Amino acid sequence: MANLNKLYSQFNDKITLTSSKTDSLRTSRNALRTDIKNWFSNKSKLQPKFCWQGSFAMKTVINTIGDNEYDLDDGVYIQGYDDVELEDWPVASTVHKWVKDAVSERTKKDPADKKTCIRVTYADGYHIDLPMYIVKDDTAFLAHKTNGWIESDPKAFKEWFVSKVQDEQYGDQLRRLVKVLKAWKDYNEIDLKGVELTILATNAFDKYDDRDDKSFRNTINNIISNLENDFKCIKPVTPGENLFERFDEDEQEEIISAFKNLKESRDNALDEEDESKAADYLRNIYGTRFPKGTSSALAQFTKSAAPGVLRHDGRSA
16 A cells, blocks of 8 residues: 655645745735725725635635636725614625725726625736625624625634644644645536535544545545535534535535545555556546656666665675
8 A cells, every 4th residue: 555645745735825926915915905095095984904814814725727816815894883783884885896996906907896805816817805894793794795794704714724723633734635625626627615625624634644645535535424414514603504505416416426536546546556556546636736656666676776885894785
């Protein structure tokens, strides 16, 4: 049975967002914050507060493939309404317009007014989403363009996940596995969102020290078992909705089948003695970003061809 932990570690390095891309996201985020602050100041409105959220904040964002964009979510928290009744708040679509106007000149492409955020897209292949919130009585409300103000607390979700990573029963291995699942989803175009994979992986996680390959094996087994028992993905924070309500029965079967295909390739890889052959199974499900590995024959040849170590008497050991 091959030990594939080294290959998984190399794969994690490959899919982890590069420092240059991370710096670009931070620079763009800060520029957008300045734009929004200036706009609110010019309109004699209270300065918003900001809180980055999502996969970038949780350190699970990955390098994308093809035309897919990587992104950052930066929450815009509107101030001055904590002691005002909800019915007297500005209409959610109006707040959308405020933020869209504030960042309208930042990029050549006009910002997109999505249902839950303003999206600013950059030519370098990434975008920044700006969801807007008002917090009242410690409850965060998201400005949904069509549904109005709805309960949603992304900071709580980030804190939930980070607290798991900081727990020794999970550790950073959980974060690495979430990134691997995201890479699998992207390569195979699986109809799952990053937040859903994060919840599934965390709820099913099985830590295996120094062996990401075995931890991943056990975690996928648990995910399949959980979904076959009850096809749900409950958000662990307010409002606690089932994120899988959008799937019909046929779509549910497709999702479970995708995980079973992942399981089969992963099992074949772990059962393979030759690292190179094991890697071939994994490259079929992760793509060519997964390292090739070294064949046993080549490794044995390299070992045999190595010069002997000379002893103190000058003879080969």
